[in-house]
Amino acid sequence: MAKKLPKTDIVLAGVGWTGGIIAAELTRKGYKVVGLERGKERKTEDYLMVHDELRYQQRNEMMQDLSKETLTVRHDRTKRALPYRQHGSFLIGDGVGGSGEHWNGLTYRFFPYDFEIYTKTVERYGKDKIPADMPLQDWGITYDELVPYFEKFETMAGISGEANPHPEVPEVKYPTVPLKETPSMKMFREASKNLGYHPYIAPAATLSESYTNPDGISRGACQYCGFCERFGCEYGAKASPVVTVLPVAKETGNFEVRTHCVVRKVLHTNGKATGVLYVDTRTGEEYIQEADVVVVSAYVLNNIRILLNSKLGRPYNPETGTGVIGKNYAYQMTSAASTGFFKDKEFNLYAGTGALAGVLDDFNGDNFDHTDLNFIHGGNIALGHYGKRPISNNSVPKGTPGWGKEFKDESIFWANRSLSVGSQGSVMPNKENYIDLDPTYKDQFGDPLIRMTFNYKDNERNQQKYIREITTKILEEMGADMITTPGDQGDWDTTKYQTTHNTGGVIMGADPETSALNNYLQMWDCENVFVPGANAFPHNSGMNPTGTVGALAYRAAEGIEKYLKNGGSLV
Amino acid sequence: MSEQDKKTPILDKRSSRRTFIKNSGLTVGGVVLGGALGSLLGKDSTKTKTIESHVHSEATAVNFNQALMYFDKTQFDTIEAAAEQIFPKTDVGPGAKELLVAYFIDHQLASNWGLNAKEYMTGPFFPTEATALFGHQTHLNRQQIFNLGIEALNAEAQKNYDNNFAALNEDDQIAILTAFEADEVTLNGAVTSGFFFRLLKSATIEGVYADPLYGGNKNMEGWKMKNFPGHQMSYANIIEKDEFVKMDPMSLNSQHNH
Numbered sequence: 051m052a053k054k055l056p057k058t059d060i061v062l063a064g065v066g067w068t069g070g071i072i073a074a075e076l077t078r079k080g081y082k083v084v085g086l087e088r089g090k091e092r093k094t095e096d097y098l099m100v101h102d103e104l105r106y107q108q109r110n111e112m113m114q115d116l117s118k119e120t121l122t123v124r125h126d127r128t129k130r131a132l133p134y135r136q137h138g139s140f141l142i143g144d145g146v147g148g149s150g151e152h153w154n155g156l157t158y159r160f161f162p163y164d165f166e167i168y169t170k171t172v173e174r175y176g177k178d179k180i181p182a183d184m185p186l187q188d189w190g191i192t193y194d195e196l197v198p199y200f201e202k203f204e205t206m207a208g209i210s211g212e213a214n215p216h217p218e219v220p221e222v223k224y225p226t227v228p229l230k231e232t233p234s235m236k237m238f239r240e241a242s243k244n245l246g247y248h249p250y251i252a253p254a255a256t257l258s259e260s261y262t263n264p265d266g267i268s269r270g271a272c273q274y275c276g277f278c279e280r281f282g283c284e285y286g287a288k289a290s291p292v293v294t295v296l297p298v299a300k301e302t303g304n305f306e307v308r309t310h311c312v313v314r315k316v317l318h319t320n321g322k323a324t325g326v327l328y329v330d331t332r333t334g335e336e337y338i339q340e341a342d343v344v345v346v347s348a349y350v351l352n353n354i355r356i357l358l359n360s361k362l363g364r365p366y367n368p369e370t371g372t373g374v375i376g377k378n379y380a381y382q383m384t385s386a387a388s389t390g391f392f393k394d395k396e397f398n399l400y401a402g403t404g405a406l407a408g409v410l411d412d413f414n415g416d417n418f419d420h421t422d423l424n425f426i427h428g429g430n431i432a433l434g435h436y437g438k439r440p441i442s443n444n445s446v447p448k449g450t451p452g453w454g455k456e457f458k459d460e461s462i463f464w465a466n467r468s469l470s471v472g473s474q475g476s477v478m479p480n481k482e483n484y485i486d487l488d489p490t491y492k493d494q495f496g497d498p499l500i501r502m503t504f505n506y507k508d509n510e511r512n513q514q515k516y517i518r519e520i521t522t523k524i525l526e527e528m529g530a531d532m533i534t535t536p537g538d539q540g541d542w543d544t545t546k547y548q549t550t551h552n553t554g555g556v557i558m559g560a561d562p563e564t565s566a567l568n569n570y571l572q573m574w575d576c577e578n579v580f581v582p583g584a585n586a587f588p589h590n591s592g593m594n595p596t597g598t599v600g601a602l603a604y605r606a607a608e609g610i611e612k613y614l615k616n617g618g619s620l621v
Numbered sequence: 622m623s624e625q626d627k628k629t630p631i632l633d634k635r636s637s638r639r640t641f642i643k644n645s646g647l648t649v650g651g652v653v654l655g656g657a658l659g660s661l662l663g664k665d666s667t668k669t670k671t672i673e674s675h676v677h678s679e680a681t682a683v684n685f686n687q688a689l690m691y692f693d694k695t696q697f698d699t700i701e702a703a704a705e706q707i708f709p710k711t712d713v714g715p716g717a718k719e720l721l722v723a724y725f726i727d728h729q730l731a732s733n734w735g736l737n738a739k740e741y742m743t744g745p746f747f748p749t750e751a752t753a754l755f756g757h758q759t760h761l762n763r764q765q766i767f768n769l770g771i772e773a774l775n776a777e778a779q780k781n782y783d784n785n786f787a788a789l790n791e792d793d794q795i796a797i798l799t800a801f802e803a804d805e806v807t808l809n810g811a812v813t814s815g816f817f818f819r820l821l822k823s824a825t826i827e828g829v830y831a832d833p834l835y836g837g838n839k840n841m842e843g844w845k846m847k848n849f850p851g852h853q854m855s856y857a858n859i860i861e862k863d864e865f866v867k868m869d870p871m872s873l874n875s876q877h878n879h
């Protein structure tokens with residue numbers, strides 16, 4: 051029998067970016083918050099031996115232990131799903147701070163177009179532009195309504211950046227100056243300008259200068275150490291929950307984090323949650339933590355799993371298109387990247403930071419005319435300077451064998467002489483891309499894993515063809531001696547890292563029939579459960595999600611406070 | 622070792638540490654930075670003596686790491702030879718053998734990686750149903766896959782050339798590995814020769830370029846070839862530089878012994 055613990059105001063299932071933000075916002079208002087985190091405690095000192103590519107990148111030191119829990123994957127409904135046995139396409143964080151500890155730190159705002167994508171697409175191109183199997187939806191909130199929350203996230207984290215010069219994109223003033231521009235980024239800027247595009251330095255959570263945020267937290271500047279994404283920052287220069295929001299929550303005395311505690315279910319009766327059921331994996335014992343509000347903040351995929359295993363909300367049915375939990379799962383596409391080889395140049399590519407990039411949005415969102423194109427949306431285009439580590443970077447010109455003498459000499463020669471121009475391609479929802487419970491495979495407690503049914507559809511494949519021409523054109527203009535251009539987007543490869551930008555599955559919207567959450571990320575079907583995270587995105591845009599995730603978490607924190615004061619559905 | 626030799630690396634380290642602190646503009650004693658920075662600042666130069674004796678002994682010491690945790694002698698010889706064909710010695714620099722990659726692979730196989738300890742290894746398994754896009758779908762762990770792969774490398778060598786793999790000439794070894802890569806060889810278990818080959822190839826590259834703490838990348842020679850500086854405190858001063866900045870690599874050992 052699970053042991054019942056004294057009731058608290060708010061319980062969090064997962065203490066990463068969204069859990070950390072909500073903890074800071076509500077503890078400072080005087081509410082008691084208990085954070086249940088399945089992984090271990092983390093602190094900046096943990097990262098003194100962090101410049102270790104084998105341990106952190108190849109062996110995924112900071113990621114979810116898949117022997118305990120994973121998901122199953124397949125391309126379509128007719129196939130048997132197979133377990134995601136090893137980390138590949140995306141990496142799921144673990145431990146206090148979650149993926150916020152080892153992210154890159156590229157921090158964008160989704161476009162005004164994104165939040166009203168259905169309305170704006172119909173307005174500009176007519177209903178016929180949207181394929182019948184694409185459940186495109188507005189988000190139930192507008193960009194303008196979200197601006198104050200974006201600002202909160204950006205000032206808390208100290209985002210370093212310059213205004214995006216594209217005329218369609220609203221201007222943003224960032225709290226710190228942009229990161230330094232490298233020679234290759236300058237080449238990218240120059241070349242893109244020559245082609246009539248609007249390049250700029252990407253907004254970054256890896257600080258360009260020392261910064262004190264409104265909570266009084268001071269952090270120093272990034273050292274461009276080149277071991278950033280997938281690694282923790284040994285300087286605290288990269289904004290992460292552990293060096294920003296969590297100390298604020300702890301300082302209040304109202305926050306308790308219990309590590310090594312895995313939430314299995316949200317407990318509920320008559321449309322209201324009573325608390326959560328969790329296991330302390332050190333004692334092996336089960337507990338019930340009761341709370342007035344349950345926040346499911348365990349990352350997109352774990353959030354969907356917790357809800358489905360709790361039988362909370364109406365599961366999505368792909369046959370009928372009804373139900374909401376698991377609906378509109380989306381991802382991103384990185385296959386439009388071209389690589390240029392510069393035989394007479396040598397760049398300091400070992401240096402860099404996870405968020406150092408030249409980027410442009412001329413082919414993202416609805417910033418270009420899609421009238422004569424066979425897809426909607428697009429992707430950003432960027433040249434990153436993230437730090438090229440030697441195990442994972444071995445670019446060779448097309449036609450080079452994959453091993454042996456020639457491979458060795460070529461991969462060494464080009465190591466500091468090759469540059470990639472890539473794209474984060476948006477993915478639109480599709481009726482057949484969704485998540486449900488797997489009928490066969492179970493986790494460490496015997497609870498079902500989730501089953502991801504996903505593949506790239508025509509909209510994405512057409513977009514990729516279009517964007518790859520542009521990445522190639524930019525490299526030509528940059529003067530590359532040789533360019534490797536990508537082929538067509540194939541079926542989703544579950545083994546090759548693409549992005550950890552999984553979205554959807556518990557989406558927000560204005561209508562309880564077609565969405566799971568209102569615009570405070572409060573569940574329509576269970577008013578004291580909030581589900582922050584990219585799970586709330588009805589589609590995925592062509593840029594990194596966490597700026598928008600963070601803004602929505604601040605919005606949810608405000609909603610939770612309103613709910614605790616007044617009760618009821620907030621919308 | 623001359624007085625000069627002993628001093629130089631230590632001086633380098635000290636001055637780079639100082640520049641780093643000056644450039645970073647860190648707020649010492651800030652809410653969260655105490656940790657890592659504190660321990661960097663805390664260790665002062667009184668440690669100099671220990672570092673010196675360490676630097677000194679490194680050059681002459683026996684490498685106690687060169688012994689086997691997992692392979693038997695034949696397995697080791699087979700993998701040493703195969704890894705050398707994947708990453709051979711050339712004019713550019715040493716190959717897998719000289720870089721001690723086979724020791725690296727041996728040690729990795731003895732670790733949780735060899736046992737797939739952090740991966741989902743619960744059945745049912747459908748290895749034949751899975752395309753390459755779905756990765757590892759066999760019940761076999763990496764130790765077992767290497768056992769089968771090595772056995773098959775030697776069986777092929779015996780069948781075609783009447784000798785063990787390690788004893789064959791370069792061309793014959795390459796021919797066998799090429800057949801493995803193309804899935805033309807049948808392994809005596811639920812895994813393809815191509816899967817084993819890709820595993821061996823990635824482990825070889827890891828052994829060339831992983832921090833020497835893991836037993837390969839001898840004397841950081843892998844990094845030196847590729848002009849990779851390893852573990853450095855800061856590149857804030859070179860990130861904008863037009864010219865290529867070459868520097869002596871540092872391993873995590875230098876951090877640990879600070």
Ligand SMILES: Cc1cc2nc3c(=O)[nH]c(=O)nc-3n(C[C@H](O)[C@H](O)[C@H](O)COP(=O)(O)OP(=O)(O)OC[C@H]3O[C@@H](n4cnc5c(N)ncnc54)[C@H](O)[C@@H]3O)c2cc1C
Nearest residue numbers: 064066067068088144148149150154155156313348594596
């Ligand atoms: C390598 C990498 C690079 C990235 N780079 C970028 C980037 O440049 N820009 C960007 O915008 N985004 C980036 N992201 C994504 C970003 O990290 C996430 O969007 C963000 O961290 C999501 O916040 P979250 O709170 O939803 O999840 P997380 O921050 O991951 O936190 C979830 C927490 O819940 C815990 N948890 C899970 N299940 C349970 C359970 N059952 N019980 C208890 N606890 C549980 C986890 O252990 C984890 O600590 C990157 C991600 C990765 C992995």
Ligand code: SF4
Nearest residue numbers: 272273275278283403
């Ligand atoms: S690159 Fe900068 S932000 Fe990233 S880990 Fe290194 S110092 Fe920290």
